[in-house]
Amino acid sequence: MRNIFTFGHRPAQRNWTVADLRANKGKVQLTEVTVSSREQAARAAAAGIDTLMTRSQYLKEVRDGAPTTFVTAALMLVDHPTEKDVLEGAMRAMDEGADALYTSRSLDTIKMLADLDFPVMGHVGLVPPYSTWIGGLRAYGTNADEAMKLVERFRAMEAAGAFAVEVELVPQEVLEAINEQTSLITFSIGSGSGGDVTFLFSEDICGETKNPPRHAYAYGNVLQLQEQMERERIQALTAFHAAVRDGSFPYRNVTVSMKPNELESFQARLGEAAPLGAQSVG
Structure with missing residues (x-):
């Protein structure tokens, strides 16, 4: 457990820091799950999950439920429509104890947040809100041209100052090859075990989803209960x-x-x- 000061200038402890995640790259495979409540966060922490992802508006509850777990606050598009909203939301989230920020917005947005020394996570591969540009919800990077576009996107995110990236529905072989070269911490969801952190939604893991995505796996059957x-x-x-x-x-x-x-x-x-x-x- 690490002693830290939050961005809100409060003493705290964390299971992982950004420096730890970087030092662990290519070593122990870590886990991340989504949470949206105090109860979900507490269960994930009790299970030993390494990192959590939550929408920024749930952050206070999540931090109460998992006070020492590394938490990334997602600045979702619909919640933060303008750059001003993004900046205000980022400031609020970091003050409330977020360890990192997630955005699927532009490289300019990533750079704006990174320039404040906020740890920022981007998103590549299938980015659901922008799926219309690639013909719908599908895997991305299954041919050489798309795979090389992913390489270019990784480079651009590195240049913008991101520290991590969510990689969704990318072939495992492609992520493995890129992960050996990139400095970004890779969070794989539906992209195999080629990343640094394996990520799934809590509801899918616990079996609460009627029609889970193909890449999900249920380890429980809460829906039946x-x-x-x-x-x-x-x-x-x-x-x-x-x-x-x-x-x-x-x-x-x-x-x-x-x-x-x-x-x-x-x-x-x-x-x-x-x-x-x-x-x-x-």
């Missing part, structure tokens, strides 16, 4: 409704009763009292 819980809830509510209708509920063991002598006393005194609702005549 969730569906079972939903059935159990409906069955329980239906049974309650039916029991009330047929007069069997409330059951004796969940109903409060008086002691016999107290009941007799109450009934006698009630018989002597004026009826409820009776109006006194003045």
